[in-house]
Amino acid sequence: MKRLKKIYAFYLLFLLVSSSVKSYGQSYFANGNARSLGGNCYQLTGALDWQLGSVWYADPIDLSKDFDLEFYLNFGGKDNSGADGIVFVMQDVSNKAIGKSGGGLGFEGFSPSFGVEFDDFNNQDKGDIASDHIAILKNGSVDHNSTNSISAPVAAISGGGNIEDGLDHLVRIVWTESTNELQVWFDCDLRQRIFYDIQKNIFNGDNIVYWGFTSSTGGLNNRQTACLRDDILVEDTMTLCKGGSILLNARESKNDQYTWTPDLYLDNNSIRTPSCSTTVPITYYVEYKDLCDNVFKDTLFVDVDPPFIMDEVQDTLLCNGAGYSFDLTSKYDSIRWNSGSRNKIITWVDEGEYSLRAWQGVCYADDTFNITTSVSPEIKISGDSLFCLGDSTLINLDINPSDAIYQWEDGLSNASRYFSVTDNILVIAKNGCDSVSDTYPIRSVTLEQLNLGDDQLLCIGDTLV
Ligand SMILES: [Ca+2]
Ligand SMILES: [Ca+2]
Ligand SMILES: [Ca+2]
Ligand SMILES: [Ca+2]
Incomplete structure (x- = not known):
C-alpha cells in the first residue's frame, strides 16, 4: 500500500507538471498492445494473434467503500475464429502489471490480484465451458479447477449466446463493503454474485488497489476494447463553503430525467447536475433510470465548511x-x-x-x-568647529537613510546652516526603525592683539628679543 501511494503521489505530481496537456488519456496507464482510442476508450488488443494489453485506471479504488462501476466491453466480431476475452482486474502489483497472452487473458501470472473474466475461447485444460463465460478468479490464475477459482464459469448470456458479436456490452460491477458482496451484471442481467472479503483474502488488508482491464489474443484473435464512463466514480460526499455553491453530479441515465430530494437549496431538482447552495449539511437522494432501465436511487451527502476571516498579516x-x-x-x-x-x-x-x-x-x-x-538613522555632522569671534562656521548634516526626518535642536531642519556662537549642537534624526541623536561642539575663539613695540635699528650680528 505504501508503494502504491508513492506511485500515486508521483502521478499527481506528473499531472500538476503537465496539467496544460492533461487529457483523459493520462488518467490511465496502458501497457503492452493496449492504446488509447480517445475519450475513455481503450483498445486492449488488435485483431492480431498473440496480442497482450492492460489498462489501469490512475485513481485507485477503495475496497473499504462501496463502488458501482459501469463500462462497455467489446469482444470483436469473430466468434468461432475469435479469442480470447477480457478480464476486469483489481491488483496492487503496479500500474505496469501485465500477464500472459493466449488463454492467460493478460491476467495469468501476476499476484495478488482479483479478476472477473469474460472469456470467449474454450480452453478445456483450464476448466472453461463451451459458452462464452464469466467467472471470478484470483492471483493471476485462469484455471477454474484450481484453488484460485472463486466462482465457477457461467454463460455470459443466459442460455449461452455469443458475446463476440461486434457490439458494446454494458458491464456493471457493484461492490457492497458491509456485506462483502460483489455483483457482476452483463447486458443488464445479474450473472455473478459472490460474498467474499477481497481486501482480507487477497490483498492482505490493503483497501487501496489498482483496477482496470487485461486482455489477450492467441492463435485466434479479435479486436477487443473497453470504454469507461466518465462518471464512473461518482462521489458520495461533497463539501461546499457556506455561502457558496457546488455542482452536484449524478450518473448518466437512460432518459436524462432526474429527481433530487429534498428539493432544498437546489437551482433545479430535475437535472443531472443541479447547483447546490445549502447552508447546512444535508443528504440528497437522486432517482433516475439507469442504463438498464432500472429505477436507481443514489445518495449524496453535502457537507458545509464555515467561512472564516483571516487576520494574520499587517503592512x-x-x-x-x-x-x-x-x-x-x-x-x-x-x-x-x-x-x-x-x-x-x-x-x-x-x-x-x-x-x-x-x-x-x-x-x-x-x-x-x-x-x-x-535601517536605523545615522547622523554625520561636518564643518569647522572653531571659528573666530564675530565670524561664523558652516555646519553640514549628512543623514541616512533617506526616509529619516531630522532637526536641529531649535526645530529647524535645513541640511546646512551657519552658527556664530559657541554651542554643543544637538541633532535628532528618526524614522520607523529608530530615533537617534548626535552632538557637535563648536567654539568661537578670540585672537589677542599682538604688539611688537616700536621699530628699532638692528646692526649686523646683533639679536633682538
Ligand atoms: Ca471465440
Ligand atoms: Ca479461455
Ligand atoms: Ca475461462
Ligand atoms: Ca463466442
Missing part, C-alpha cells in the same frame, strides 16, 4: 535586516503565497507586495500586505 516595516515570520501550521489546512510557495512556516525579508490565500477545509480567505525595509 510591516522591517529594520536592519530583520524578517517577517509566519507559522500558520495550526490554523490552516493549506496556504498559497503569491510567490507560489505553499510553506506554512516562512520568513519574508524582501520589500514588496505580498498576498496569501489560506484554506480551512474547502473555505478560503485572502489577505495582502506590504513589506518595506529600512
Whole structure:
C-alpha cells in the first residue's frame, strides 16, 4: 500500500507538471498492445494473434467503500475464429502489471490480484465451458479447477449466446463493503454474485488497489476494447463553503430525467447536475433510470465548511535586516503565497507586495500586505568647529537613510546652516526603525592683539628679543 501511494503521489505530481496537456488519456496507464482510442476508450488488443494489453485506471479504488462501476466491453466480431476475452482486474502489483497472452487473458501470472473474466475461447485444460463465460478468479490464475477459482464459469448470456458479436456490452460491477458482496451484471442481467472479503483474502488488508482491464489474443484473435464512463466514480460526499455553491453530479441515465430530494437549496431538482447552495449539511437522494432501465436511487451527502476571516498579516516595516515570520501550521489546512510557495512556516525579508490565500477545509480567505525595509538613522555632522569671534562656521548634516526626518535642536531642519556662537549642537534624526541623536561642539575663539613695540635699528650680528 505504501508503494502504491508513492506511485500515486508521483502521478499527481506528473499531472500538476503537465496539467496544460492533461487529457483523459493520462488518467490511465496502458501497457503492452493496449492504446488509447480517445475519450475513455481503450483498445486492449488488435485483431492480431498473440496480442497482450492492460489498462489501469490512475485513481485507485477503495475496497473499504462501496463502488458501482459501469463500462462497455467489446469482444470483436469473430466468434468461432475469435479469442480470447477480457478480464476486469483489481491488483496492487503496479500500474505496469501485465500477464500472459493466449488463454492467460493478460491476467495469468501476476499476484495478488482479483479478476472477473469474460472469456470467449474454450480452453478445456483450464476448466472453461463451451459458452462464452464469466467467472471470478484470483492471483493471476485462469484455471477454474484450481484453488484460485472463486466462482465457477457461467454463460455470459443466459442460455449461452455469443458475446463476440461486434457490439458494446454494458458491464456493471457493484461492490457492497458491509456485506462483502460483489455483483457482476452483463447486458443488464445479474450473472455473478459472490460474498467474499477481497481486501482480507487477497490483498492482505490493503483497501487501496489498482483496477482496470487485461486482455489477450492467441492463435485466434479479435479486436477487443473497453470504454469507461466518465462518471464512473461518482462521489458520495461533497463539501461546499457556506455561502457558496457546488455542482452536484449524478450518473448518466437512460432518459436524462432526474429527481433530487429534498428539493432544498437546489437551482433545479430535475437535472443531472443541479447547483447546490445549502447552508447546512444535508443528504440528497437522486432517482433516475439507469442504463438498464432500472429505477436507481443514489445518495449524496453535502457537507458545509464555515467561512472564516483571516487576520494574520499587517503592512510591516522591517529594520536592519530583520524578517517577517509566519507559522500558520495550526490554523490552516493549506496556504498559497503569491510567490507560489505553499510553506506554512516562512520568513519574508524582501520589500514588496505580498498576498496569501489560506484554506480551512474547502473555505478560503485572502489577505495582502506590504513589506518595506529600512535601517536605523545615522547622523554625520561636518564643518569647522572653531571659528573666530564675530565670524561664523558652516555646519553640514549628512543623514541616512533617506526616509529619516531630522532637526536641529531649535526645530529647524535645513541640511546646512551657519552658527556664530559657541554651542554643543544637538541633532535628532528618526524614522520607523529608530530615533537617534548626535552632538557637535563648536567654539568661537578670540585672537589677542599682538604688539611688537616700536621699530628699532638692528646692526649686523646683533639679536633682538
Ligand atoms: Ca471465440
Ligand atoms: Ca479461455
Ligand atoms: Ca475461462
Ligand atoms: Ca463466442
